[in-house]
Amino acid sequence: MLYHLIRINYICGTLIDKFYIMNIHEYQGKEILASYGVRVQRGIVANNPVEAVAAAKQLTQETGTQWYVVKAQIHAGGRGKGGGVKLAKNLEQVTEISENIIGMMLKTPQTPPEGKQVHKVLIAEDVYYPGESETSEFYMSVLLNRAKGRNMIMYSTEGGMDIEEVAEKTPHLIFTEEIDPNIGLQGFQARKIAFNLGLSGTAFKEMVKFVEALYAAYIGSDSSMFEINPVLKTSDNKILAVDAKVNIDDNALFRQPKYAEMRDVREENQIEVEAKEAGLNYVDLDGTVGCMVNGAGLAMATMDLIKYAGYEPANFLDVGGTADAKRVETAFRIILKDPNVKAILINIFGGIVRCDRVAQGVVDAYKNMGDDIKVPIIVRLQGTNAEIAKELIDNSGMPILSAVQFQEAADQVKAALS
Ligand code: GDP
Ligand code: MN
Numbered sequence: 001m002l003y004h005l006i007r008i009n010y011i012c013g014t015l016i017d018k019f020y021i022m023n024i025h026e027y028q029g030k031e032i033l034a035s036y037g038v039r040v041q042r043g044i045v046a047n048n049p050v051e052a053v054a055a056a057k058q059l060t061q062e063t064g065t066q067w068y069v070v071k072a073q074i075h076a077g078g079r080g081k082g083g084g085v086k087l088a089k090n091l092e093q094v095t096e097i098s099e100n101i102i103g104m105m106l107k108t109p110q111t112p113p114e115g116k117q118v119h120k121v122l123i124a125e126d127v128y129y130p131g132e133s134e135t136s137e138f139y140m141s142v143l144l145n146r147a148k149g150r151n152m153i154m155y156s157t158e159g160g161m162d163i164e165e166v167a168e169k170t171p172h173l174i175f176t177e178e179i180d181p182n183i184g185l186q187g188f189q190a191r192k193i194a195f196n197l198g199l200s201g202t203a204f205k206e207m208v209k210f211v212e213a214l215y216a217a218y219i220g221s222d223s224s225m226f227e228i229n230p231v232l233k234t235s236d237n238k239i240l241a242v243d244a245k246v247n248i249d250d251n252a253l254f255r256q257p258k259y260a261e262m263r264d265v266r267e268e269n270q271i272e273v274e275a276k277e278a279g280l281n282y283v284d285l286d287g288t289v290g291c292m293v294n295g296a297g298l299a300m301a302t303m304d305l306i307k308y309a310g311y312e313p314a315n316f317l318d319v320g321g322t323a324d325a326k327r328v329e330t331a332f333r334i335i336l337k338d339p340n341v342k343a344i345l346i347n348i349f350g351g352i353v354r355c356d357r358v359a360q361g362v363v364d365a366y367k368n369m370g371d372d373i374k375v376p377i378i379v380r381l382q383g384t385n386a387e388i389a390k391e392l393i394d395n396s397g398m399p400i401l402s403a404v405q406f407q408e409a410a411d412q413v414k415a416a417l418s
Contacts, residue, residue, distance in 0.1 A: 027045045029226070032259070036217035036221075041069075042063050042125045043059070048102060056091055067088065070087075073121060074111070077108065102121055135234055137230035138155065139159040139174075140156075193211050222248060226246055248262075271337045281317065282317045282318075289413060290336070292319055292331045292345075298347060305410050328361040329365035332344070333372075343413060343417055350383030355381040377401065
């Protein structure tokens with residue numbers, strides 16, 4: 001029961017967040033939005049200061065803007081706070097700011113502590129110009145509510161801020177609108193959203209169009225999240241997306257080749273990229289116990305086991321059905337790239353593959369990389385020929401600990417780490 005609960009926690013939390021999505025940059029998210037007729041803050045992406053100035057000139061021709069916003073393109077939010085979004089009031093400032101931002105290690109509340117290196121900037125038109133009415137910033141996201149099995153639109157008048165903070169301090173200022181999957185977003189729902197945001201006249205009509213196009217973009221691109229923070233009402237009552245955080249469903253990329261090309265592997269965890277190339281299902285996590293398992297379900301249970309023993313898993317890794325020596329070795333090497341790993345737990349069920357073959361694979365891999373492995377290895381093999389496999393490991397002369405029972409494996413993880 002305990003690990004059933006922990007497992008649900010894992011499935012709903014970390015793994016879903018990391019496993020089934022592809023992140024893209026703001027400029028790419030805005031391209032998708034624009035292709036569905038969502039009004040966006042116009043911008044042109046640039047790789048260096050020279051391109052940035054050319055982009056600014058082109059923007060002035062196309063939109064008439066005199067000021068520009070230089071926006072760091074990294075897969076993390078909170079860029080404004082970290083100094084990754086700056087206003088430029090002329091072309092000299094575009095050069096200067098781009099020089100500073102491109103190449104910098106940008107630190108925001110959503111990046112790793114060392115920050116993320118910026119490779120590109122988006123040069124965007126200034127949309128906060130003064131006019132007949134005030135500008136207002138709203139929050140809006142479309143996302144899948146997994147508990148309800150429905151998409152929903154979440155929105156708030158408190159835009160431009162950290163939405164987690166709004167949710168915590170003033171939850172009554174966040175509204176949600178659930179979408180019935182059989183009939184899709186209804187007109188009255190879009191109008192209700194515009195109304196709840198306090199809009200009237202032109203801005204109201206613009207918002208209705210905005211919400212409808214945003215939802216169409218979300219559905220059409222097979223995304224699991226579109227977060228627009230802020231949605232801006234300009235001083236001349238246009239409604240547009242100033243920012244775009246988009247998660248595309250990884251499993252839908254086969255039918256979205258245009259979007260698959262938007263992947264930027266430089267932004268992704270390098271160990272995960274390498275594992276993917278090796279055909280391994282690997283997700284990097286924060287704990288200290290590396291694990292190698294066959295089958296996603298058993299991998300979940302193994303992570304629960306590690307938690308049950310009082311530790312945190314360093315990764316999720318499903319080696320799949322063919323756990324031969326080569327594959328086991330590749331998996332070892334990948335797990336060991338994570339400097340936080342203090343022990344490795346191998347938990348394989350020998351159903352299709354026989355346990356003694358896996359055991360031989362582990363022993364061979366260990367022989368091959370003996371000096372590279374500096375952490376204790378615990379192997380639990382269960383299923384066909386489990387006992388032979390245990391003997392094979394115990395007699396190998398290698399410092400590998402073997403277990404047959406689940407609990408035994410947990411105890412050995414504890415013993416190895418305490
Ligand atoms: P984030 O910090 O990563 O969420 O990046 P955003 O794209 O949301 O930009 C951060 C902030 O920059 C916004 O909340 C705005 O306050 C500001 N900003 C964005 N575009 C403009 C613009 O056109 N003009 C001005 N003056 N400020 C802008
Ligand atoms: Mn934002």
